[in-house]
Amino acid sequence: MNQIKKIVFLFLALLCTTASYSQVYNGKQKEINKILDNIKSFSQYYMNGEADKIAACYTKDGKIFPAGQEIIEGTNDLNKFWTLPSDVKVLKHKVTPSEITIVKKTAYDYGYYEGETLLPDGKKSTWKGKYVIVWKKVGNDWKIYLDCWNRIDEPKK
Amino acid sequence: MNQIKKIVFLFLALLCTTASYSQVYNGKQKEINKILDNIKSFSQYYMNGEADKIAACYTKDGKIFPAGQEIIEGTNDLNKFWTLPSDVKVLKHKVTPSEITIVKKTAYDYGYYEGETLLPDGKKSTWKGKYVIVWKKVGNDWKIYLDCWNRIDEPKK
Numbered sequence A, B: 001m002n003q004i005k006k007i008v009f010l011f012l013a014l015l016c017t018t019a020s021y022s023q024v025y026n027g028k029q030k031e032i033n034k035i036l037d038n039i040k041s042f043s044q045y046y047m048n049g050e051a052d053k054i055a056a057c058y059t060k061d062g063k064i065f066p067a068g069q070e071i072i073e074g075t076n077d078l079n080k081f082w083t084l085p086s087d088v089k090v091l092k093h094k095v096t097p098s099e100i101t102i103v104k105k106t107a108y109d110y111g112y113y114e115g116e117t118l119l120p121d122g123k124k125s126t127w128k129g130k131y132v133i134v135w136k137k138v139g140n141d142w143k144i145y146l147d148c149w150n151r152i153d154e155p156k157k
Helices: A002-020 A029-048 A051-055 A075-082 B002-020 B029-048 B051-055 B075-082
Strands: A024-026 A058-065 A089-103 A106-118 A124-138 A141-151 B024-026 B058-065 B089-103 B106-118 B124-138 B141-151
Touching: A029 A051, A029 A089, A029 A106, A029 A141, A051 A075, A058 A075, A058 B124, A058 B141, A089 A124, A106 B106, A106 B141, A124 B058, A124 B124, A124 B141, A141 B058, A141 B106, A141 B124, A141 B141, B029 B051, B029 B089, B029 B106, B029 B141, B051 B075, B058 B075, B089 B124
Parallel strands: A024 A089, A058 A141, B024 B089, B058 B141
Antiparallel strands: A089 A106, A106 A124, A124 A141, B089 B106, B106 B124, B124 B141
16 A cells, blocks of 8 residues: 555656646757757856857847836847846856747747846845747847746745 | 928928837738737727636637736636726726737737726826737637736836
8 A cells, every 4th residue: 555655656746747847849859959059058148147148149139028128129238238247146047948839930939937146245036937039040040039028926925 | 491490300200200100010911900900909808807808819828927927827817817806997008019920820929018007096007018929820810829028117207
């Protein structure tokens, strides 16, 4: 009986794990992989403080939709937006797409992001949110054309 | 001279008007018009307090990305989200797309929204924001699959 309980528990645990990481990719594997690579690079550039490289992840007319602000467009303004104050460091940035669907030379992508920031006072701030991105194929690469996101608040304790 | 000033002024005024209302539509006019009609209906349903009709503007697996909350998915939960408290009324809701681009049976759409709410205390609250929507063609109609938005704050006085 104990053995059966264990098996049921493991089965349920496996189900939960599968559910929370379920990801749907529609498109050629090669193209999906390129987008997944670009998503990882974006996070790495952000942790490195390389705003110019982040700006280059967008099309030349790429647009971001940050909370509270107007739509921000174009390489120069994106570079400025993603430039961190010199005394702030992004310790962690991770994007988990729920779905990436490619339709010809366009793709849409939605999912979750999470991160951790080291603030000037030495305190760490963690945050998470969700996003919708529209990608465009530019040459053999994929660039972000539209990037809209907002935070998920921590439940109040 | 005065006449020339007038002409220059009118020309500049016209330029500004054109710039602030510039809209890009890529796709068959018939399909674009259907999406534009649906955008207008959405606003009308919201002003009418018809949450069930708003929920029907989305695909059955349609998702919204409201600030501070998790991704909300599916007709029932969308109906609940768009249901206003009985003592709140949306007096105005207007969506102005900047671009609608159709790629096969998918379309992306971004732009601005603005509105006015009548609050229980009789005060009016105005608000505006920006959005990214991914539409899917369902039969002969277009439904919202992904809907991400956030506010643009009023400049501090």
